[in-house]
Amino acid sequence: MTPVLIDCDPGIDDTLALLYLAGLHHVGGIELVGVTTTAGNTTAVQAAGNARWVLDELLVDAPVLPGRPHPAQTPLVTTPETHGPTGLGYLDVPAADAAGDWAELWARGVDKHPDLHLIVTGPLTNLAAFRDSHPEHYARLRRVTVMGGAVNYRGNTTPTAEWNFWVDPHAAADVFAHPPQGKITLCSLEVTERFLIDPERLEELIRALGPHPVAAHLPEILRFYFEFHEAQGEGYQAQIHDLLTCMIALRTIPYVDTSTTIAVEAHSELMRGTSVADLRGHWHRSHNARLVTDADIDAAHRELLRVARALAGRPGIR
Ligand code: RIB
Ligand code: CA
Numbered sequence: 001m002t003p004v005l006i007d008c009d010p011g012i013d014d015t016l017a018l019l020y021l022a023g024l025h026h027v028g029g030i031e032l033v034g035v036t037t038t039a040g041n042t043t044a045v046q047a048a049g050n051a052r053w054v055l056d057e058l059l060v061d062a063p064v065l066p067g068r069p070h071p072a073q074t075p076l077v078t079t080p081e082t083h084g085p086t087g088l089g090y091l092d093v094p095a096a097d098a099a100g101d102w103a104e105l106w107a108r109g110v111d112k113h114p115d116l117h118l119i120v121t122g123p124l125t126n127l128a129a130f131r132d133s134h135p136e137h138y139a140r141l142r143r144v145t146v147m148g149g150a151v152n153y154r155g156n157t158t159p160t161a162e163w164n165f166w167v168d169p170h171a172a173a174d175v176f177a178h179p180p181q182g183k184i185t186l187c188s189l190e191v192t193e194r195f196l197i198d199p200e201r202l203e204e205l206i207r208a209l210g211p212h213p214v215a216a217h218l219p220e221i222l223r224f225y226f227e228f229h230e231a232q233g234e235g236y237q238a239q240i241h242d243l244l245t246c247m248i249a250l251r252t253i254p255y256v257d258t259s260t261t262i263a264v265e266a267h268s269e270l271m272r273g274t275s276v277a278d279l280r281g282h283w284h285r286s287h288n289a290r291l292v293t294d295a296d297i298d299a300a301h302r303e304l305l306r307v308a309r310a311l312a313g314r315p316g317i318r
Helices: 012-027 044-057 102-112 125-133 135-139 163-167 169-177 199-209 213-231 241-249 297-312
Strands: 002-008 030-037 064-066 117-120 143-147 184-187 255-260 262-264 275-277 289-295
Touching: 002 012, 002 102, 002 241, 012 030, 012 044, 012 213, 012 241, 012 297, 030 044, 030 102, 044 064, 044 213, 064 102, 102 125, 102 135, 117 125, 117 241, 125 135, 125 169, 143 241, 163 169, 169 262, 184 241, 199 213, 199 297, 241 289, 241 297
Parallel strands: 002 030, 002 117, 030 064, 117 143, 143 184, 184 289
Antiparallel strands: 255 289, 262 275
């Protein structure tokens, strides 16, 4: 089984990613080693409370620990207007009271699992901090998948920047300038925003979950996200970036990627968080990433329903 650690900022699409990972954990597809949270959609502590709630709903007792409270070099900006006042849309769950050393959890994961897969679906604050606090363990990370960036594509936060890279541009710049052993698989906006859930798909998901108690909460979580996207002119639907990222990370759907060099701007105010891929080798720098350029979105919808149906007959039903 693939050992997986996710660093996330639930956040509504992160929540669907956690539901998916919890389902795979139950059916034996992965071992969910732990969940840590990074500040972005909401605070790291609130995100940890949200993640704990999701895993408790799914009866997964993996540890959940809040990571760094804010970026190292820039004030924290969160986005309640996108994910709701506490990050779960119209649902309110308590912030986590769990405290613990998230970096030690990562280090123990690396020591125990040489094939540990780290998935990051929020700002890269913790990943950059891990390089500072545990450089040897950081270097040994062989499988890292990141949701972030808008590569040679318009941003969703500024004309050129995607949210995760904009929140902590210094961390993103640092990680790609000093990558771990394995190239980072980057799932950026131009691909992840193609994975959309609308009310019809949500109904399909709820039907697939059957009697699982988590299903009853999804409408109030997703409604906030639908309303946000509609207000942005994207239609009454939601882009579920982080769930697609997990499927790509675990190779449960077909996708296409290309080896390249990614760089992120951290100093310019206007271009803050902008990510560029050197697709034609102008920079003559060693490749630090595998940029995902396409993914089978129909397969992603089928995969989500497959895991939801597996959850329907699994723990969590009271
Ligand atoms: O830009 C999309 C990313 O920002 C997703 O990870 C979403 O959860 C938000 O964190
Ligand atoms: Ca996220």
